[in-house]
Amino acid sequence: MTRRGQAGGRALPRSRPTLVWSSVAQRRRVARGLDLVEERLVAVASEYPGALGEACRATLTAGGKRVRPLLTLLCARRDEPAGEPVLRAAAAVELLHMATLVHDDVLDRAELRRGCPTVAYQYGPAVAVSAGNYLLARAFSELVGAGDPSAVDLFAATAVGLSQGEVLQRAEAHDVDVEVDQYIRRCQHKTADLFSAACSLGALLSGQEEEAAAAVGRYGRLIGLAFQVFDDILDCSGDQAATGKRPGTDVRDGTVTLPMIYALEARPELAEILRRPDPSDGDVGTVLRGVEQTGALARARADALRYIEDARAVLAACPDTIEHGLLEQVAAQVVDRYS
Structure with missing residues (x-):
């Protein structure tokens, strides 16, 4: 039984990162690549009727800027339109990302994602797990079609x-x-490695050398780490209307993030609340105030900014076959999410 519309949220509009183009040709090439990736995603979400198809379409349309597919396109050769292998990889990384979001919402029993009801809330956990599994399988089938075993191994x-x-x-x-x-290791697995793969696949599948693929992969990993740290900062300080989820979700889930680690150094009494399996709204508020009052947010932000600077340094040493200027802008927009 579905519960459409009962979570009270509204989907955040899907918009692409705002980029400053060096030429009309560059804008057209990247925009065309993103359009073709979107067509692939829509086709995947439209393959099945009934609840499974509806669940996939709900995931597809629930906001998001397609940052990972964009990275794949920008790390491909800039002197030619994205070929089918690159487009397949770009779609695959987004499908894998979508699958993890659906599964995460089941595990977290989350009602909202990006401001709208989660698949698990609308259709129940059984359909949500099936939808996540389907998206995961389709991610692999997309990439297998690119015909590069090394790319499949990386994925x-x-x-x-x-x-x-x-x-x-x-x-x-x-x-x-x-x-x-320990926190950084967790972030590398959950977030940064997919950013890294998105970049490396773009280079590999556009015929660039393995060294180039490894270099852009390092850039992607650093961007991904900064992205996750900023996301954890927003969970402690963001506005629900802007983020699409309740502040303090990590406190409620017991996920100890970087701002909390830093806050605990100054306010060890917060540990008692963070150990509780079901903290009250008052408990959550106490932790969030502690995070703000101890300067933990500023420390975490400084760490994220260092990752961005390291990513820029790595990017400067990458080959000139990729979109350096646009990748620099993507790095800046990771910071803008929080500013």
């Missing part, structure tokens, strides 16, 4: 890492002794 390793990251997050729930390096 498979990334998918395994995503699962490992989720297991780490569950194992470390309510663990107030989590250290910064």
Whole structure:
């Protein structure tokens, strides 16, 4: 039984990152690539009727800027339109990302995602798990069609890492002794490795050297780490109307993030709340105020900015076959999410 519309949210509009183009030809080439990727995603979501198809379409239309497919396109050769292998990879990374979101919402029993009801809330956990599994399978079938075994190996390793990251997050729930390096390892698996793969696949499948693919992969990993740290900052300080989810979700789930790790150093009494399996709204508010009052948000933001600067340094050493200027703008917009 579905519960459409009962979560009270409204989907955030899907918009692409705002980029400054160096030429009309560049804008047309990238925009055309994104349009073709979107067509592939729509085709996947339209393959099945009934609840499964509806669940996939709900995931597809629930906001999002398609940052990962954009990275794939920007790390491909800039002197030619994206070929089918690159388009397949761009679609695959977004399908894998979508699958993880659906599964995460089942595990978290989340009602809202990007301001609208989650698939798990609308259709129930059984349909949501099936939809996530389907999107995962289709991600692999998209990439297999690119015809490059090394790309499939990279993608498979990334998918395994995503699962490992989720297991780490569950194992470390309510663990107030989590250290910064453990947190970073979790972020690498859950977020940064997919950013890295998105970049490397664009380079590999457009015929660039393995060294170039590795270099853009390092850029993507650093961008992904910054992205996750900023996301965790927003969970402690963001506005629901802007983020599409309730502030303090991580506190409620027992996920100890970087701002909380830093806050605990100054306010160890917060540990008692973070250990609770079902904290009250008042408890959550106490932790969020503690995070703000201790300067933990500023420390976490400084760490994220260092990742961005490191990413820019890596990008400067990457080959000139990729879209350096646009990738620089993507790095800046990761910061703008929080500013």
